[in-house]
Amino acid sequence: MIDAYTWPTPNGHKVHIMLEECGLEYRVHPINIGAGDQFGEDFLKISPNNKIPAIVDTDGPDGQPISLFESGAILLYLAGKTGKFLPEDVRGKYEALQWLMFQMGGVGPMLGQAHHFRIYAPEKIEYAVNRYTNEAKRLYGVIDKQLSTHKYLAGDTYTVADIATFPWLRSWQNQGVELDDYPHLKRWFNDIAERPAVKRGVEVLASARKPLQGDKEREVLFGATQYQRR
Template sequence: MIDLYSWATPNGHKAHIMLAETDLPYRLHRIDIGKGDQFRPDFVAINPNSKIPAIVDQEGPDGRPITVFESGAILVYLAQKSGKFLPTAPRRRYDVLQWLMFQVASIGQMYGQAWHFRSVAPERLTYAVERYTNEVTRLLRVMEHRLTDSAYLGDSEYSIADIAAWPWVKGSEKYGQDMRNFPQVTRWINTIAARPAVQRGLNALSAAA
């Protein structure tokens, strides 16, 4: 059994979707980041960085419990545990892993900053808003180019690279983007949104309430 500690954020949805896609058994523990649950000592013992999601697999690789935090690492772990969404052939595997790292290092960071300065910051700083909005646009152009040649980000098949990026990119209009400029990204968003497991993942916290 896997214990999942999470909340309804793009990074949280990565784990929700992956668990729904793999049908691995899990228990969901709600970590309300608006109330500061991520700073409770019991959660910090699981993730010292006080971020969601995190998992504790009671049946780890050696039969003993293992803790995994950071959403990218969780996706790799669950892919290896389930044997799904991460190719074993080296070239295909590294195609997926490099696009997974593209999300972790670039999409998550730039989308997060764009959201902060566009919607949360107490003072609207034009330079910051333009910088991060433009960076989101650049990342979408990178994705558009990739998805012109490939059905999915990491490979010709759906993978953890798509599961990682989709929760962030699906709402790009909120980050100042005109998605009419990105028809292949829009096609990719809609294709993934139609997957029943993705819908179950998005609703995981509501279903557990």
């Protein structure tokens, strides 16, 4: 049994989708990041960076429980556990891994900043809005070019790279992007959105997430609470 400590964010949805795609049995433990659950002592034991998602697999590699944080690491662990969504051949594996790292190092951080400065920042800073909107469009262009000659990010096979990237592109409007400007990406996006496991994954805890409720929640997410040493 896998216990998933999570919330319905793009990084959370990566793991929800992977669990569904792999057909693994799991339990969901909501970590309401607006309420500050991520700073709880028990959660910090499995996620010392106070970020979701994290998992505990009661049946780890040596038969003992293992806990993991960082969504990319979790995807690779689940791929290794099940033998799914990461090619076995050396070339295919590294082609998938490079696009997974592209998501972890570029798509997630940059689109996250686009979300922040376009939607959540208490003041609209034109330089920041333009910088991260333009970077979002650049990243979409990189993906669109890759998908102009490949069915999926790493080739003709659906992998952890697609699972990791898709949730971040679901908010394309909030990133200042027009999906029609990227026809190859749009085809890929729509194909993945129709996968039954993806549909189930993005619904995990979806009804629990609400718009920002006020200054207290905003402070928990973006204020000094984030930076306290724990």
